[in-house]
Amino acid sequence: MAIDFIDVVQAIIDGLLFGSTYALIGLGFTLIFGAMHKLNLAYAASAIAGAYVGLAVILMSGLPIVLTFVLGPVAGGFIGFGVYITCFRYMPATNMLAPLMASIGALFFIDEIIIHATAGSPLAFPAVMDDVFLEVGEYGFRGDLIFVLVTSLIAMLVLLYVLFGTRLGLATRAVSQQVVAAELCGIASHRTNATTFAITGVLGGLAGCMAAAAVGVISPLLTVPITVKGLIVTVIGGLGSIPGAIVAGFAVGGFENLFLLLFGVNQRDIYVFLLLFVFLVFRPNGLFGKAINRD
Amino acid sequence: MLELDDLCKHFDGIRAVDGLSLKIERGEVFGLIGPNGSGKSTTVNLICGVFPATRGTVTLAGRNLGGLPPHRRLNAGISRTFQNIRLFGELTVWQNLWIARRDAPSEETGFMKNWFGSSARIREAIDETLEFAGLAGRANDLAQNLAFGEQRRLELARAVSARPQLILLDEPAAGMNREEVEDLKQRILTLKNSGITVLLVEHVMELVMGVTDRIAVLNFGKRIALGTPGEIQGNDAVREAYLGSPDVDIAEGSRHA
Known part of the structure; x- marks a missing residue:
């Protein structure tokens, strides 16, 4: 099969647009890692669960479909907070393995709840602006993907403002840099960590809705692949790096779609993992990674 | 006491x-x-x-x-300084003081104002603390880029900022x-x-x-x-x-x- 240059560019465009959801997922992993130096493996599962709750409320109440993209993130925030309380809050600060295993437990626990609640079958997820198609020269932009991109970008801007422009964000960053000093500056680290989990949960819920809307269905089968993609994005961007997660999210989205075009759906993920492998060998700290030091 | x-x-x-x-x-x-x-x-x-x-x-x-x-x-x-300097390196000098700032509930009421706002009075007070520590010119520099002596002074200023x-x-x-x-x-x-x-x-x-x-x-x-x-x-x-x-x-x- 001959592949045109136009096809290649179009695939990358679609991938970049969809990559904004990966960027949101990667941001969640990286923010929690930055705050606590621990991985929350239940994060992508709570993102999908948030989207499910949003969808369920809309289906049962008959509210306008667009509200899914508000209720999903809200539910994601609560689920994120719940994961913090159950898997992180009461674990010894120096024990890295206990919260990691607990969050894996939470991942499968959430997964099982979804499977039981939906009898394991995928549900149709509403898309927004899917009747829009923007043509620029020989290239096209899918309306639903533009919606995904724009919403994600707005979420990122709000996040960056909170993190860099408000005392709340400065407090969470202070805790991640010097936890003892932060507490002695009057910052309750448990509370800022809980806030970080809730904020990332909101991002995750949004990302879950976006991913499901772009694909058109939501299914419990999404949780593990999105967990893996999110982790790949986080590692490529550099653990704990905010710009890294954003850039890597778009990059992985773009490459993934390019691999899909070139090698087909069966081999796509092999090449995504190859990309990860290349980074782990040649740039193990990621794009924006840095040496880690704190208390 | x-x-x-x-x-x-x-x-x-x-x-x-x-x-x-x-x-x-x-x-x-x-x-x-x-x-x-x-x-x-x-x-x-x-x-x-x-x-x-x-x-x-x-x-x-x-x-x-x-x-x-x-x-x-x-x-x-009670506030303190540290023997081995523990500043928030990726925050600016000014933000290091802002973070440590504690104001009585009657002056800065409410969660939103405490975590999202900043009043002119607080900004003035922080500028005064910077002046006291001889750091007035460095308000917008990252703490990690300060010289050793300045970092020591910022440690002191941060502790003072908590009033x-x-x-x-x-x-x-x-x-x-x-x-x-x-x-x-x-x-x-x-x-x-x-x-x-x-x-x-x-x-x-x-x-x-x-x-x-x-x-x-x-x-x-x-x-x-x-x-x-x-x-x-x-x-x-x-x-x-x-x-x-x-x-x-x-x-x-x-x-x-």
């Missing part, structure tokens, strides 16, 4: 602080000295709640602080030259004049002797002397503990420590 009663801290059988009782009066500059490992830093950590005491109590203005986590003790009126009643200075003069020590002395006196009580843990004797009202000397976690700088300098037991011989002059002999 601050009262320590029979304070003990044991680490795996080592008695870092062993039955320490002290009373610091409001508005005084109180020095805590002693050889390395005598329990000074442990005492500071017990006062601000980094770890719990094995036994004994810490009372601030009549209020027992036992069991309060560090951030509550800050709200109770404490009691400020704990943990070896603030470590690594400073004579001129910087003189500046620090003036700043400590400024704090004293504004009504803040100061607990100074320090090895640099010209600072301790020049600025404190009273001094307690620790050795092996116990208090071995208490008195004015003049009394301490003339105390044989203190010289013995510090330098192994009662014939050495403290003010001259221990700058290296």
Whole structure:
């Protein structure tokens, strides 16, 4: 099969647009890692669960479909907070393995709840602006993907403002840099960590809705692949790096779609993992990674 | 003001602080000295709640602080600096002070205003603190890009920014030259004049002797002397503990420590 240059560019465009959801997922992993130096493996599962709750409320109440993209993130925030309380809050600060295993437990626990609640079958997820198609020269932009991109970008801007422009964000960053000093500056680290989990949960819920809307269905089968993609994005961007997660999210989205075009759906993920492998060998700290030091 | 009663801290059988009782009066500059490992830093950590005491109590203005986590003790009126500098390196100088700022609930009401807002009055107060620390020109630089001396001053400014009643200075003069020590002395006196009580843990004797009202000397976690700088300098037991011989002059002999 001959592949045109136009096809290649179009695939990358679609991938970049969809990559904004990966960027949101990667941001969640990286923010929690930055705050606590621990991985929350239940994060992508709570993102999908948030989207499910949003969808369920809309289906049962008959509210306008667009509200899914508000209720999903809200539910994601609560689920994120719940994961913090159950898997992180009461674990010894120096024990890295206990919260990691607990969050894996939470991942499968959430997964099982979804499977039981939906009898394991995928549900149709509403898309927004899917009747829009923007043509620029020989290239096209899918309306639903533009919606995904724009919403994600707005979420990122709000996040960056909170993190860099408000005392709340400065407090969470202070805790991640010097936890003892932060507490002695009057910052309750448990509370800022809980806030970080809730904020990332909101991002995750949004990302879950976006991913499901772009694909058109939501299914419990999404949780593990999105967990893996999110982790790949986080590692490529550099653990704990905010710009890294954003850039890597778009990059992985773009490459993934390019691999899909070139090698087909069966081999796509092999090449995504190859990309990860290349980074782990040649740039193990990621794009924006840095040496880690704190208390 | 601050009262320590029979304070003990044991680490795996080592008695870092062993039955320490002290009373610091409001508005005084109180020095805590002693050889390395005598329990000074442990005492500071017990006062601000980094770890719990094995036994004994810490009372601030009549209020027992036992069991309060560090951030509550800050709200109770205790702030501190660190011997090994612990600034928020990726925040600007100004943000380091903003973070530490604590304002009475009546002045800054509500979650939203506390975490998302910033009033003109607070900005002015932070600028004043910067002026006090000689950092006015560096407000927008990242803390990690400051020179060593400036970082030390920012440590002090951050502790002052919390508007404490009691400020704990943990070896603030470590690594400073004579001129910087003189500046620090003036700043400590400024704090004293504004009504803040100061607990100074320090090895640099010209600072301790020049600025404190009273001094307690620790050795092996116990208090071995208490008195004015003049009394301490003339105390044989203190010289013995510090330098192994009662014939050495403290003010001259221990700058290296």
